[in-house]
Every structure is written in structure tokens, then in C-alpha cells.
Amino acid sequence: MPRTSEPGRSVSSRLLEVLFAFQPEQNALSLADLVRRTGLPHATVRRLAIELTEAGALARQHDGRFTIGLRLWQLGTLAPLTEELRSKAQPFMEDLYTALRQHVQLAVLEGTDAVVIERLSGPTAPELVSQVGGRLPLHCSGVGKVLLAHGGSELIDQVLSGRLVRHTARTVVDPKTLRDQLAECRRTGTADVRGELTETADSIATRIVDGSGTVVAALSVVVRTGSVKRQAALPSLIASGLGISRLLGWRPGTKVVH
Amino acid sequence: MPRTSEPGRSVSSRLLEVLFAFQPEQNALSLADLVRRTGLPHATVRRLAIELTEAGALARQHDGRFTIGLRLWQLGTLAPLTEELRSKAQPFMEDLYTALRQHVQLAVLEGTDAVVIERLSGPTAPELVSQVGGRLPLHCSGVGKVLLAHGGSELIDQVLSGRLVRHTARTVVDPKTLRDQLAECRRTGTADVRGELTETADSIATRIVDGSGTVVAALSVVVRTGSVKRQAALPSLIASGLGISRLLGWRPGTKVVH
Known part of the structure; x- marks a missing residue:
């Protein structure tokens, strides 16, 4: 227990544990909730x-x-990336x-x-699982496949050897098929995901590259399954990404780092 | 010095001091910057x-x-308001x-x-002083006047008796004139601010009201001075706010709380 010999570290770790107990699915917590989630004594949590x-x-x-307070939200907006x-x-x-009227x-x-x-998000677009600040799996979302494909072989090995959750009947969980999809994604810069995360939503995604050729983000359009043809949305998505x-x-010509 | 008798409180305060040392105008800080800003010993800050x-x-x-990290940004997105x-x-x-092509x-x-x-923000809209997470003064911004007008007499007294910074030649800093403007704002639900914060920008703002009649936010359109007629933008702004x-x-009919 090295922490108990470093009281400073211990207290600040506890403070961070209390903060990070807040999660997207439960953003309002009672003292009892906080005690349960952190495993810390009631008096300390209070x-x-x-x-x-x-x-x-x-x-x-x-x-x-x-709940998380407005000052912490403000502080978060300073994250430079x-x-x-x-x-x-x-x-x-x-x-x-404006052009597509779909989730971007x-x-x-x-x-x-x-x-x-x-x-x-438009008022008529399908309900999404994600929200700003939320997480999406790498192996079966549009933005995830793009980020995974360009995340380096170490990350790919780690994700493909881990648990690949099957979210729908169409989720690709075979590592060999996924590797082929990722190689194709590195070649085209885009990913095409149909009903793999939710049955009712398709996603096409493209990479965002910085001056060094590093893929720093992925941009996607998410539509109700079958509502928008890939050919209709892809060129505008690629142009926006570029x-x-x-x-x-x-x-143009910058070599993309994998 | 009650803090030194409570070592736990002291350490967690220090941790928060380090976090809140980050500010919009300086979001990347060296250890020396952090030491200077917090006044804490170098070893502690490190x-x-x-x-x-x-x-x-x-x-x-x-x-x-x-810099502020991505996990803290994510945590901030959980702030419920x-x-x-x-x-x-x-x-x-x-x-x-989409309708106005101006800052909203x-x-x-x-x-x-x-x-x-x-x-x-559109690519052609004027450069703004504010950004997401940034602060605007209550006495001379569109959203600020709306929020101040509905913030209660205690807040109004506090702000009007404090230092009213003159940002441009057009900034209204006379408390009597401001009180009249705030009363008018409570009557109409809107504020009309011309070049008071920056010479080159006008702002019109409207209140956002919840089920209890409390004004919880303000919505504004900011345009280059003289570029959009108030009559053109106001109806759509009010409709969006409602x-x-x-x-x-x-x-309709809910009494607005002042």
C-alpha cells in the first residue's frame, strides 16, 4: 500500500476518484452513490x-x-485538442x-x-447512442474503424485480441475480416459501417489528418439505415474532411502515418 | 490558518488550485507558470x-x-445544465x-x-471576443443584459454598484440608464446591444424560460455592426427562444420570474 505512506497523493487520488465517479449514464449522484462507487468512507466522501x-x-x-458543476465544464473547454x-x-x-440534414x-x-x-443533429435524424463526450467502440462504429485503422499495429493487436462486443447481428467480430476492413480503410481513408452498432443506423466516416500526416480525428455522417445512398453522402464527407x-x-501529397 | 490543521482539505484545495490555474488566455502552462500562478512550492506543484x-x-x-486533458473535458460534458x-x-x-448565417x-x-x-459561427461572421466556455460581461453584452435583467434585484444592485467597464465609446455605464434598459428587457424579453462590447459587433438576445418561469439562459445573434436589420433577425430569434x-x-402564459 504505497499510497498510505504518501498522504498527499492519497488525498488527491481520492478527490479524483470522487470526480471520475460521474459517468454519462449517471450524472447525478447522492453521497451514498459516491460512497458505493469510490469505496471511500462516508465522512471522507462528504x-x-x-x-x-x-x-x-x-x-x-x-x-x-x-452533479458536475459549470466551472468544471468551463475548465474542460480549455483542453487544446x-x-x-x-x-x-x-x-x-x-x-x-446543411447539405445533408443528417447527424454529423x-x-x-x-x-x-x-x-x-x-x-x-437534426430533429428528423435517428436517435443516436452517442452524445458529445460519449464513447463509441473502435471495432464497430464509423469513426472508430477510421481511428483504429490509423492507430498503429499495437493498438490494432490490442483491440482485436480483446473482447469484440457483438452489438447487433451485423457487428463484425471476426478479427481476420476486421483486419481486412482496416487495411481497406487505410487505403481509402474512409469507413462504411452498416447497422453494426445499432440496427437502425448506418455510418460513413473519413479521417482528419494534420500537417505531419497523423490522423488526429474522424468525421462521420450517421443516417437511418438505407435512407441515404453512400454515393450521395461520401463526396461531401470526404471534401469536408480534407x-x-x-x-x-x-x-495533398502528405504521407499519412499509420 | 484552519487549513493546516486539516491536511486533507489542504491537499485537495491545492489540487483544485492547480486545475483552476488554467485560463482561456493561457491554456498551456509550464511547471514554472503553475508555481507562479498557485503560489505553491515547486515540488508540490510537480x-x-x-x-x-x-x-x-x-x-x-x-x-x-x-494542458487540460481529454478526460477532464469529458467529465465537464456531464454538467447537467x-x-x-x-x-x-x-x-x-x-x-x-442556417436562416441568418450569423453567430448564434x-x-x-x-x-x-x-x-x-x-x-x-459562420466563416463570414465577424470575429467574436467570446468562445465556448468563455465569459461575457453582464452589463454590455446581449446575453448578459438578458440574464442580468432576470437575475433578481440583488444581482442587479451588485453589478450596477460595481465597476462597469467601458469597452467601447458606446458602452452604457450609467446605472440609471442601465436600470431603464433592464426594465425594458424584462418587459420585452429581449435586449438590443449595439457596439457596446466591441465597436464592430451588434447583438440581439432573447430569454430562455423553463417550466417554472425561471430564465435559465439567453440566446443571441451577433452580427457585424449595421449588417443585419433588427427587424429581420428578431422574429426568428424570438421564435427559436420560445x-x-x-x-x-x-x-404561453407561464409567468416569468424576475
Whole structure:
């Protein structure tokens, strides 16, 4: 137990444990919830939660439950990758949305997931599993396949040798087939995913490349299954992806890093 | 010095001081920057920064400087007010943007500032001082006047008796004139601000009201001075604001709380 010999580290770890107990599916937590999720003593959790609330990192609802506070949200907006990418991608995403009237989303790699950092959605587009800040699996989402294909052989080996969850009857979980799809994705720069994550949604995705040729994000259009022809959406998606890449320093001929 | 008698509180306060040292105008900080900003010992800052980086709350750039990390950004997206408001407001904001092709922004009250929680911007719209997560003054921005007008007499007294910064020659800093404007804003639900924050930008704003009649946000359109007639933009702005308010439970006839 090295932590107990370092009281400073111990306290700050606990503080982070309380913060990271908040999750997309449960964003309002009572003290009892926090105790259960962190495994910390009730008195410790109470003191930390109150201190975090005083600092504006947490907020307290009328029912007494804690939530993430506005100051922490503001702090998060300072993350440079998301800030630069989002601001550069946003005009292109809006134009793409105006042209297609379908979900448009931008995601980056975080560990072994794709994290949605921006999304535009029309009132008639299908309900999506993801939301801004939410995670998508790498092996069966459009943005995920693009990010995985360009994430390096170590990441690919790790993901393909791990548990490949079958979300629908159409989810590809055979490692050999997936490797072929990823190789094709590196060749074309795009991924075409049909009903693999949810039965009712198709996704086409393209890579976003910076000046060094590194794939830093993936852009996708998500549509109700069969509602939009791939041929209709793909050229505008690719053009938007290249436009964002140019703003990040990419030029035609830049070799894409795998 | 009660803090030194509570070592736990002390360490967690320090951790929060390191986090909140990051600001919009300086979102990448060296260890020396962090020491200067927090006033904490170098060894303490170093240990906390490394621990925060291991947890993903901070990230480290190639040049060794620290930034806010993606995991903290994700955590911030769980703030319920911004999450609910943003997701409900976004389709209306996109339609408004499509119709007007001007900056559209959504802001909430935080202390004595307006905080921009969502913004859509066209490539041809004027450069804005604000960005998502950024702060705007209450006394001279469109969203700020709407939020101040409905923020209660205590907030109004506090802001009007404080320092009213003159950002341009047109900034209204006379408390009596401001009080009249705020009363008018409560009557109409809108604010009309011409070149008060930056010489080159006009803003019209409207209130967003929830089911209890509480003004929870303000929606604005920001245009280059003189480029769009108020009469042209105001009806669509008001309609969008009412549409978002309806999704939050507001109904015609609901008494608006001041």
C-alpha cells in the first residue's frame, strides 16, 4: 500500500476518484452513490464533495444529489485538442449538416475508444447512442474503424485480441475480416459501417489528418439505415474532411502515418 | 490558518488550485507558470501535476507544458445544465444559423458573468471576443443584459454598484440608464446591444424560460455592426427562444420570474 505512506497523493487520488465517479449514464449522484462507487468512507466522501461544490467543480441539485458543476465544464473547454479541432471543424460540419440534414459527428481516439467531441443533429435524424463526450467502440462504429485503422499495429493487436462486443447481428467480430476492413480503410481513408452498432443506423466516416500526416480525428455522417445512398453522402464527407485537414496543415501529397 | 490543521482539505484545495490555474488566455502552462500562478512550492506543484496527468485530467505537450486533458473535458460534458440545454437548443440554433448565417450563441449566468455554453459561427461572421466556455460581461453584452435583467434585484444592485467597464465609446455605464434598459428587457424579453462590447459587433438576445418561469439562459445573434436589420433577425430569434423554452416545459402564459 504505497499510497498510505504518501498522504498527499492519497488525498488527491481520492478527490479524483470522487470526480471520475460521474459517468454519462449517471450524472447525478447522492453521497451514498459516491460512497458505493469510490469505496471511500462516508465522512471522507462528504468532506470532498462539499469542498468540490464550494470550488464550483461540483454542483448540488434541489434533491441533494451532486452533479458536475459549470466551472468544471468551463475548465474542460480549455483542453487544446478539442478546442482547436472543434473550432476548425465546426464551420465544415455545419455546412455538411446543411447539405445533408443528417447527424454529423467528430471523434478522437482516447485509449481504446472513440470519444465524440462535436456533434450536429437534426430533429428528423435517428436517435443516436452517442452524445458529445460519449464513447463509441473502435471495432464497430464509423469513426472508430477510421481511428483504429490509423492507430498503429499495437493498438490494432490490442483491440482485436480483446473482447469484440457483438452489438447487433451485423457487428463484425471476426478479427481476420476486421483486419481486412482496416487495411481497406487505410487505403481509402474512409469507413462504411452498416447497422453494426445499432440496427437502425448506418455510418460513413473519413479521417482528419494534420500537417505531419497523423490522423488526429474522424468525421462521420450517421443516417437511418438505407435512407441515404453512400454515393450521395461520401463526396461531401470526404471534401469536408480534407477541408478540416487543410486547416490543420495537411496538404495533398502528405504521407499519412499509420 | 484552519487549513493546516486539516491536511486533507489542504491537499485537495491545492489540487483544485492547480486545475483552476488554467485560463482561456493561457491554456498551456509550464511547471514554472503553475508555481507562479498557485503560489505553491515547486515540488508540490510537480507532484500534483504529474498525478493529474496520470489520471488524464491534465495532458503534457511535446514542449513539456501541461494542458487540460481529454478526460477532464469529458467529465465537464456531464454538467447537467449545459448538457440538457445544449442538446435541446442545438437544433433550434442550427436552424437559426442556417436562416441568418450569423453567430448564434447560448449563454447562462455564472456568478457575475455570462458563460457561453454553445456557439455556432459562420466563416463570414465577424470575429467574436467570446468562445465556448468563455465569459461575457453582464452589463454590455446581449446575453448578459438578458440574464442580468432576470437575475433578481440583488444581482442587479451588485453589478450596477460595481465597476462597469467601458469597452467601447458606446458602452452604457450609467446605472440609471442601465436600470431603464433592464426594465425594458424584462418587459420585452429581449435586449438590443449595439457596439457596446466591441465597436464592430451588434447583438440581439432573447430569454430562455423553463417550466417554472425561471430564465435559465439567453440566446443571441451577433452580427457585424449595421449588417443585419433588427427587424429581420428578431422574429426568428424570438421564435427559436420560445421553441427551446417549450422543450424546457415553458407554456404561453407561464409567468416569468424576475
